[in-house]
Amino acid sequence: MEVAPTPPIQSQLGCGRNIDDIWDHIDDPPSPHESTCPDCQTARADLADLVTATRQLRTEDTHDLHANPQVIERILTIARSEIRRGRLLPLQPATASHPSDLNISEQAIATIIRRVGDANSTIQIRRCTVRTRHPDQQSSPAAQSSVAPVPDGQPLEKPKLHVGLRVSVDITTPILEQVDNLRAAIIYAVDHEVGMNISTIDIDVDDIND
């Protein structure tokens, strides 16, 4: 599809030079032509003033222009009221007569996992999902986050978690080593802090740390 060209800018000085050329070289000493041409000298003076004033404005604004501190607090209040907790996951296995009423949110477990990654690893965890049933094993969408109650009298098994991570890794150390260390640290921390077992941790490497 042809797009109509933008109309030419009147950026030529009386001497035929282009004002954009002068702008591009404003920090350099004047060229032999510019030293003797009154049009160019005027343009350089105008642009030099603009450059100086611009730099000072940029500095001044950064120091002087601030929003009222209440603005950020209002924003965070709104965000907290619209928080996305994710699914609730049972801390204990349910039985037929004692449905689980102690739950923890997906978000809370993800927070534990991210903190573990930050403290123990060169890996940066970007995305984190937590499920109680492996995505490959789902029999129906409704079963995705529920755990079937165990009939009374049966031995109780702790709910098992399936974790999916998207990460950025360090390239100066072997990636497998980083990944194995991270898995071990996460499994330990989640068991230690909330008493839940992790069955699988799927890790997708998206990127490399700068």
Next chain:
Amino acid sequence: MTAEPASCTPLSEQTIVGRAQDGDIASFEILARHYQGPIFRLAYRMLSDRGDAEDVVQDTLVQVWRRLPTLTDPDRFRGWIYQIATRRCLSMLRQATRRQTQPATADDLQSAHDDNQDRSPGRNEGSHQDPASTAVHAAQIRGLQTQLHTLTAEQRACWVLRELHELTYPEIAQALLLPVSTVRGCLARARQNLARGMATWR
């Protein structure tokens, strides 16, 4: 932008964005605190009103929180947030223009100039320049602030995003939903108009 966790390597912006996308409020707070300053300064230069600029900050960051899950490429977060903020500013300017019956008069420009004079009294005190050149510089900055009002909204946006926020041409194009070539032309016109205006303040 990076953030320091408990120990280890500083977290990249993409990591913070990814976590905020997952709903981690602490990560969103890091982004909000980092970008509130630049967004406020952009909006103030576009709208010349503190209250309006604060509205833009709030609208933009709340939009970011709600629409973060839709951002497919965390690498483009900076261009994306500037896009939301710039479009909000341009929308408010359009509404103001529709309400106005006359274009900006010399009186409007003078009162805007006076507002700028009041804003930072004694800003150049303590500078090691001599008083004469300090006064000249102060006058030129006030002149520049006033001249910005004479640009079209689009020219002002291009110039502020480039010169005060140092966005790249592609980022400015993303913010304004314009081709890069149009951005270049717009910026050239803005520079010329401002430079011509600077001559009157020398």
